Amino acid sequence: MGRLTQRLWGAEFHSPVFLASGTCGYGEEVAELIPLNDLGGIVTKAVSLEPRPGNPPHRVAETPGGMINAIGLQNVGLERFRDEKLPWLRENLTRAHVFINVVGRTAEEFGAVVAGLDDADGFLGYEINVSCPNVRGGTLFGTDPEALSELVRRVRGTTERPLIVKLTPNVPDIGIFARVCEEAGADGLSTINTFPGMLIDVEARRPVIGNVTGGVSGPAILPMGVLLTWQAAQAVDLPIFGIGGIRSASDALQYILAGASLVQVGTALFVDPDVALDIHHGIEDYMERHDVNQLTDLIGALEIPGHE
């Protein structure tokens, strides 16, 4: 059993490095470039009840130290995902774990997607993407504790599988939302999703992004992601996926020391598909240098001078 191996949610994870939702498609698209089974696993592109057309272009653009995107959750929908995408994952991801990123407009819709997938094979659990508008409340599920609580309970009621809630970064106190998820029965958290942003083409006096606003990701958000992960880890006992701007082993280790059990790499994959595996090996090297035998000894091992 390797240094990086850990057991979570009754499963064995031989690597803490995952590919983030929306940056690795449904796995198949990157399989020629990335040896998925050498990684901890992947989180799929968002899956909704019905197919979604997505937003008009431009959907992506570079920003200082990162990028902005507004894909609009374009996806094939529950049925085609289950019938066309999941089989490939079941056959090919023998060692890597799969989490399905789920979106919906109402708690019922989230529940329906999960219910429609639950007895299929080929994945371990769900990552609930609450950074999307709640048709009922208008606000994002991820910024409204009541809506979030109701959503998590609803989904919890429909599955026994590991249920991860992916939190929204633009809240004053993420600990509140972390606790709401824990109390509502979530098995884990993902921190964090993209930051809302906007880019303007000053020559044309128009937004660069077809959807006007988008989500900012990449190295630019690393220090925010590390803090939010640390705050979430302080608030609950759930395992956490650390996400945001990771492009090196030392970035990943910042999240792990802050309290993340696993990490996800997104934007950096576009720059270099090798980055995920490089990070895996970089963490191994770090552990050898510092002679740490178990990854779990590093999780949350941040020392705060004066706070013993």
Next chain:
Amino acid sequence: MGRLTQRLWGAEFHSPVFLASGTCGYGEEVAELIPLNDLGGIVTKAVSLEPRPGNPPHRVAETPGGMINAIGLQNVGLERFRDEKLPWLRENLTRAHVFINVVGRTAEEFGAVVAGLDDADGFLGYEINVSCPNVRGGTLFGTDPEALSELVRRVRGTTERPLIVKLTPNVPDIGIFARVCEEAGADGLSTINTFPGMLIDVEARRPVIGNVTGGVSGPAILPMGVLLTWQAAQAVDLPIFGIGGIRSASDALQYILAGASLVQVGTALFVDPDVALDIHHGIEDYMERHDVNQLTDLIGALEIPGHE
């Protein structure tokens, strides 16, 4: 009267470019390097009722595409500011305007600072920094609508001068806070302050910043700042200082097109003290190229396809 001139709060601003609070001291420190009177003006380092010692080092460090700081609002306090710093500003900033950045632990404390400064000369108005903990509520004033409303009313009651409220970025809907300020009698807004963040030295397994957490600034936050400025401008009719990651005329123009009447440059000053004046001239060049005769024609002039 130059292309860039506009009247706000009864005063004439011959340039929209200001130096941001905390990045130009009390003016005097940068006077040898930056021709302050060629700019719109400056916002002073925060002033509190009593002097503040500030945080232990490290107080600053670079982050991807920006920096993180936790100065701890170290400042000389109301009295010494009034007696030692304000006279220099009065004598030397003949054309540039001065806003005093004010902090406190309670609404009373904010009120006391303003009351203690109000009849002195050498400045135009106040920028209220609400990104600081509210001793009463525990939360930040800037993330708690009630506390914010009470604070603004309190300060409003003590001064006739232009009262600007500088908003905190890590909220789900900045429009709510913008409206609270407008209703409570604020004359303008500043969007935005730094994003809470954290940086970890993985070799030492300790936070890089002595205060553990800090505020992230610089180009990395530009797209977030532009969006928050646009959202605030949609919500209220107040003039707005656009702030966050500005390092070029085109960055400044993004904020102006999004709805900012004025902009503040912070972190970029550390990289190049000439940047503020370069931006002023760059905006002038842009207006000539697009033959725009008045800056006011650009404020909020963003065109959203389909939304006429």
Next chain:
Amino acid sequence: MSAPCRLLARVTSNRRTAADTFWLELDAPAIAATAEPGQFVMLGLGLDDVAAPFLPRPFSVGWRDEAGRIGLLIRQFGPGTHRLASLSPGDEALLLGPLGRGFRWEQDQPLVCVAGGVGLAPFLFLAPEARRSGSKVSILYGEQTADRVFDPYLIEELTGVRPDVYTDDGTAGKAGRVVDAVDRTAGSNLYGCGPTPMLRALERRAREANLPLQVSVEEHMGCGIGTCQGCVVRSSSGEWIKSCTDGPVFDREELAWAD
């Protein structure tokens, strides 16, 4: 279409070819061996720093040789291409490719390549390949001004075809828009690459003259390999389709041209 590969490629040469334009050659055997005309590469500088281009940038393969080198014709557009312009021999860059679906052609059909600006790039690769397969090829090449024109003799050297050059202001070649020259090409297959407004005009011409047209479109890209869904264009059936994997080359009938 063969599997794309990721490789750290050494720059073998970088020459300025016109105002704001340079010709970049890289040592990329795996890509040179399998690239087809119309395919592109994602060119980036890796993850060591976050300066633009942080995201890799898409560029059409403009040339390849047996020694395993590829050539890219790049115009300085914004910060990313500006920094790429400073690459010197020996520098390393990160390449992903070959990517996308290239041009299709039949031996017996004459090809008329209509290039706007650096839209010339893919035709520098298509023309010789098509001619080798026995097709007749002509190139209509438009630029705004003379100082931006890629040396016609060099084009002839690379492709075996002497291009008809057009400039908006007539400072080089014939005066006028390259699309207007299409009238005199009845009976042949059109291939277009250039700015979107030019492609729109070209499509209108092709539709009116009822000529077959393949266009290489440009849209912002994230991944270049079909995962991010960032690069969509509107299909004739109204869906958003990926220009990086379904394209970048499309038959005009595949796309929705309404603006």
Next chain:
Amino acid sequence: MSAPCRLLARVTSNRRTAADTFWLELDAPAIAATAEPGQFVMLGLGLDDVAAPFLPRPFSVGWRDEAGRIGLLIRQFGPGTHRLASLSPGDEALLLGPLGRGFRWEQDQPLVCVAGGVGLAPFLFLAPEARRSGSKVSILYGEQTADRVFDPYLIEELTGVRPDVYTDDGTAGKAGRVVDAVDRTAGSNLYGCGPTPMLRALERRAREANLPLQVSVEEHMGCGIGTCQGCVVRSSSGEWIKSCTDGPVFDREELAWAD
């Protein structure tokens, strides 16, 4: 202390002097003319891109000449200094300086400069200036290993002083810690620059031997000119004082050394 100025300086040379260490010369007349030993510059690459070093980095002035050039001895520490190492002659960099309060000395007092690693830099400038004013100067210079040592003959050429070299592992010069050599310097004024732990040890020695000591401290900096309050160190009276304007050189009595 004369007013700092901001200038775009051309790199005139960049030579590797030891493992991870390089000697950078820039054309900076305004700074060369007024810099004093112990003062520093903020060296950055401007705002065109956001790669590290985005914030400028502080470096001690290590040399200056009548031709208006200055020299910096820089060790590759992290991404910022790593990128600075690739500067070549002709490249432009942004300089702010001269900054801070330098070393103070009296003619008749012998100076003993205790340098740890690239803490040697300011003494390459202090030694010749102090000798010119008639003072006797000696240099104690410690590094971890031989491959990091700045050529002693070059030091002698630059300063007129042959340094006593120490390495932790004895691979060059004498084996041992440079601070231990201080015992043999009674009756002289100590000047220290190097890693904080070394300065702490040195301060203890100076206090015990009751010798005057000036140290040049290192703290993260934002502005370098006193505006950001980022660079504070603890004063003996318990306040946070700015190392960029009150320092970087302090008398040992000015600082709180308790850890």
